[in-house]
Amino acid sequence: MPTTIHDVARRLNLSITTISRALDGYDDVADATRQRVLQVAREMGYVPSRAARQLRRNRADALGYILPTHDPRFTDPFFAEFMAGLGDEAAAHNLDLLVSTAPPGEEAERQLYARWVHGRRVDGLVLSRMRRQDWRTEFLAARGLPFVCLGRADASADHVWIEADARAGFAALVAHLASLGHRRIAYVGAPADLALQADRHGGYCDGLAAAGLPIDPDLVTEGDLTRRGGQAAARRLLALPNPPSAILAANDLTAIGVMRAAQECGLVLGRDLAVAGYDGIEAGEHTQPALTTLSVPVYDMARRLAAMLVCLIAGERLDPSQVMLQPELVIRDSSGGPRSD
Amino acid sequence: MPTTIHDVARRLNLSITTISRALDGYDDVADATRQRVLQVAREMGYVPSRAARQLRRNRADALGYILPTHDPRFTDPFFAEFMAGLGDEAAAHNLDLLVSTAPPGEEAERQLYARWVHGRRVDGLVLSRMRRQDWRTEFLAARGLPFVCLGRADASADHVWIEADARAGFAALVAHLASLGHRRIAYVGAPADLALQADRHGGYCDGLAAAGLPIDPDLVTEGDLTRRGGQAAARRLLALPNPPSAILAANDLTAIGVMRAAQECGLVLGRDLAVAGYDGIEAGEHTQPALTTLSVPVYDMARRLAAMLVCLIAGERLDPSQVMLQPELVIRDSSGGPRSD
């Protein structure tokens, strides 16, 4: 049986009130008393029961994050790092981080959110992989539960978010490839219902337009942000009668899949085919050749998002409440040097 | 304000007692009543307050896992998959998974464990990266908190654990390399205080002995289970006057670092140098060349561990309480074909 506040009180012949206030740093307790309380509480290894405190204060002392994934395993290292950032920031505020996974858009996801919200499991939620029409924002807003988002649900979204400017990033990537002489640049996108697809695809189109290149619908295909999806998409692209000389992928994982497909076909990356991704996960540094990408400060974004959520929960005003960062173009060998043809 | 049991009771003109029992499936409530309660509770979106329930039942309804890492970010994909397994199994039992990180062996780690245990934050804990002398096992045992371990603290450990037979695995790996003609096989190990080091290094020695090869202390070096550590260790090994023709690494991440170092030196992997790792993380499939490794069913082990923990918490007898699995030897190109010299 763990020590309770009563145990401490009894030992000191004081009331639980005094113990509680001494420990919480109220100033209406005698200094000598406080010292004794602090001392004894520590000796006895007293830690307040979180459940009791939660019940009383009506707070969960926890942030929640539901990883949107069909595969129950979170295979994308992007999320591992994202969660690490959330966890660290939560810990810094003495909050727990509750994590779970749910397939996006399905009933199970709804139920999980509902359970956490109605069961008062968390004081606030972090959302990611925003959808174009995202029921979660309204659901949470309607119930008054604070939340922050990695990315906007749509351009007019008025919730709290942090986002990397993928649109500008992809345009820069296309410009880079065009400057190397590429004219047939393909794009392996994300599912259309994801908000991020609009920006990344938009940036791709912007880039083509800026470079004076036409948009060839054959060169735009859909992946699912996984390695496998990228591989499958690249196989389709490379089987075209007139295949692309460069392939942009909506994220690094997809790009790594693309690289595999290219190697299957016996293409030499960086020479026969340029490939680039988005995210800047560590795995991209270790591919052969290393992956050109747009690097996003995931960990920092996660920490900052969590910090914003904590403010929101405390009822503080947030300024700014929407943050746009610039991803960093990291040119490595997978995009190759200038083309000779 | 979320719906409470009182709201439901008032709406139905019943007592909270009846509501509680109807929902918990007690059989001393009229069938008709139960139907009405179920119906209305669902309509009203009633979910019991976890805090209140915890307080009353004196349970946290949560499993805990503290990731042992110096780097606050968990960079090893092994752990991402491990956590996914824990999370899924926890969810299957309607338990939360609480995660945090702490640098192994330091005061901060102790405090975190103490906070979770004394604050009754979790009903049980999952331990990994066991140390030779691991204070955690005694700490938890002394406080009667159920726990399960990924791996044994030492050979005579009598706690509940699941482990892959790394000793046999590494011996098999050495045998494989020896059969290809390698005679100078190096080993990049883990810190000596980790329990896993004893087995992996032991298996390496077993393998050499079985192949009739001498143990050369120069060829045994220490890494830290990270890519960077592997890279540094390999640089040392490859700078030897008489460098190894094959390098075994204590885990895949280390092996990937070894591969980088080899490529820095202009060596062709699989021809000039054979490399193999341990774990079977997905990244190893995507290196160039793909990494030979011992594949361990992390996800399944995690689920099984969590399931065992749930039994333990329920006070059930566990049989078996210690499980040894065989890792699978996955031969890919990094270990190359037969040697001609």
Added chain:
DNA sequence: TTGTAGGCGTTATCAA
């Protein structure tokens, strides 16, 4: 400066 007492939302005991 300290203590008393009520209640947060549940579950469990006992009586009706």
Added chain:
DNA sequence: TTGATAACGCCTACAA
């Protein structure tokens, strides 16, 4: 078959 009531451990108005 149902209901009143007492905890669980903590915080906090209010009283002393």
